[in-house]
Amino acid sequence: MRLRPEMRKNSSIYSNSEIEAETVKNHKYREHTIQKMSKTNYDILIVGGGITGAGIARDAALRGLTVALVEKDDFGHGTSSGSSKLVHAGLRYIGQKEFRLVREASIERKKILEMAPHITRPLKFLVPLHSDTILTKKKMRLAVWLYDLFANFRNYSFHKILGPEKAKMLLPNSIRETNFQGAAIYGDGQMDDARLTLEVMLSAEKAGANILNYCSAEHFHLQSPEGVDTVTMRDQTNKHVFTVQTKTLVLACGHWRDMMVQQINPSSHSRVRPTKGVHLITKRFYNLDHAVVIPVEDGRIIFIVPFGENLLVGTTDTDYGEDFNYIPVTKEDANYLIDAVNFMFPGSLTEQDIISAYSGLRPLILSNSAKSESDVSRNHEIRMVRPNTFAIAGGKFTTYRTMAKEMVDKITKILGDKTKSTTDKVPLNGWVSTKRQGWDAWSRIACENMMIRYNLSEQVAQHLLRYGDNYIKMLDEAKEDPQLMKVITNHRPYIFGEINYFIKYEKVITLRDVLFRRTQIQLSFEQGLDCIEEIAHHMGDLLGWSSEEIEKEISDYKKALVWKN
Structure with missing residues (x-):
């Protein structure tokens, strides 16, 4: 897909010049991030942009380490947006006598509910x-x-x-x-797994991590006895190739783990x-x-x-x-x-x-002892591939934070850094400044504010609570153009201003990013096919897509649907 830095000046939906300029500026993040990645020798490079990779990036960045993360598709594209969308300790694991896992997940469940009340x-x-x-x-x-x-x-x-x-x-x-x-x-x-992954990822970026979606790790260079120190990357939006240097490497690739490990150590055995x-x-x-x-x-x-x-x-x-x-x-x-x-x-x-x-x-x-798929333990594994390279897999979504802490503890030991994890104390992106028991009161006030200040319906206001206190930034920018405050279709509470926000702040590249992960439109009425044209053309105006590119985005989305009814 081609990205152009300019947008159509005659767009009737998106015409405010100040917002337009800001959108262009924020889409330059890829160019700036790649330049930074090419010039920095990082403390840690993470390959994989699911919840595990995002958690590791956030933990490491909050400790003051220099961090880079790349994901070959969109953030949360794989397992992290395909879960049961539950923040749970796993009642059935008691029957499997996984008591330590249930205990750990019970503690982490409480923390997730407190730290992300807007999406849980x-x-x-x-x-x-x-x-x-x-x-x-x-x-x-x-x-x-x-x-x-x-x-x-x-x-x-x-x-x-x-x-x-x-x-x-x-x-x-x-x-x-x-x-x-x-x-x-x-x-x-219960949670929105894709958005929680994104909020953790954006929190990592706020803490100083350089993150890039649609960027694949193509080749690992073994130039020292310690292991990988340079990785060749490919920007999937324009096929540009560049290299990144790192002191340590973490493969957080989920089900791709074995394939990636074997590129570095061909004699390694499958673990996933x-x-x-x-x-x-x-x-x-x-x-x-x-x-x-x-x-x-x-x-x-x-x-x-x-x-x-x-x-x-x-x-x-x-x-x-x-x-x-x-x-x-x-x-x-x-x-x-x-x-x-x-x-x-x-x-x-x-x-x-x-x-x-x-x-x-x-x-x-x-596990050799597991008789069936459901018998396989949900514990995670961190394995050293080479002295400075680790692969992490397994685990539960709910325990992502403790998995990340364990991984970064191993990294800091190699680097000689004694900084401790603070991820249980620092708010997530979009986190609302209230305790869980105060969420009802906060959300009621926020809804009233949206209905009065921005003239929104109660249904739309309730929906926009999913962005936490970021709803203010979204609506303050959207209100400059009345078209952006309109709902996309009468069947849904989504407004056009959300799409602008995704592109400007949430690193959206494709139509699939919006319909599958930034929203839950694919999981609702007609799988989003009733509003796909409106959203695609709106994105096309913002990103400068040609009519052919718009049609390709629509076609790619339809091909990606896994339920063909």
Whole structure:
């Protein structure tokens, strides 16, 4: 894709000269970042722009290290935007006796909910209990008690065990009544995984890291006994090649880990077992605001989670060895989830109820003792590839911060730096200056401010809370042009000013970046196809795309959809 520094001067949607000049200036960040990367000998270079790489970059930058990070696609493009979108400790890991992991994730869950209240929220989970499934009353009574114990009994919602009659009041009317014993309730959280990854990445940049998406590491030069000290990069937007020097290197490449490691050490063995996780976005068959956990006949569990006006159903867990760049959602994947839902809630879901779907790969660490995909541990692994080069994989999204701390501790030991991690004390980008218990009050005031000061509807104002206190900067700039305050379509609360903000501040390059990750438009009505023309042309005006480039962006987006209904 070609990027031009000028924009169309006759654009009727984007005409304010001051904002226009600022957009051009901010799109120069790629050129400036590449120049900086080419001239700096970094303390640490990170390859991989998911949540793990972002967390490492933020931790290292906050310690005062010089940091560079590159991602061959968009930030959060892979696993980090394909999760179940839950901030959870993992109740099922208690059954696998992964007590240390559950304890660590319980502590980190609380921190994420406190540090990013604008893109997370506490959420109650209900578990229907049946004597003929793996989720029996006896097992769950102990499991939820241990879950709260590992959280020091400081989870936002203490567990409960309900009898059949009370449980039916909170579950869909179609609940299977055979051998029904009631329900367990426990607390976890929900998040926008792609935006949380982005906020961590932008926080790393604010702390001094140089970050670049759509930039691939092409070749690792082994010019010293210690390992890699120079890496050849390629800017994917214009194919420009440049080199970066570094004292240490971290490969945070997720399921690409083995391929990248073997470029540096051809004799290395595979360590990652990629498993495919599919999620469906479906019409609602219940209206209560809590998630439901249901068992599957193969011994797994799946989640049914409120997702705006819809439901999120997932996930599958199957070994995957095909094309990592495109992970389709098959009829078999969809039917597995539909059948699981209908086993617990007969007749509730059909294929016609699917609105959208998405898929991702888990970069799990190989284990000889794991009999099935779901048995593989969710612990992470940090392995030294060469004396100054590390590869990190595995782990849970919720524990990204402690994984990053452990990784940077190893780096500082090599560099002789004794600075400690401060990532649990420094606010994230967009973080609202309020405690979790004050979020309701803050958001109510913020909504009133948006409705009065900017003349927005309540629906749009509620939606814009996802940007935290950055909503003020977004709307102060957008209000200069009335067109930017308009909703993109009547079906959605998104306004055109958000697109300007993404391009100016959030390093958007393609239409897919906007529809898949900066927003959740792909996961809603018609997978965004109803508004794709408006968004593509608006982006084209801002970025100087030709009509051919606009059509290609639209075509590329349609090809990237993994659910073809």
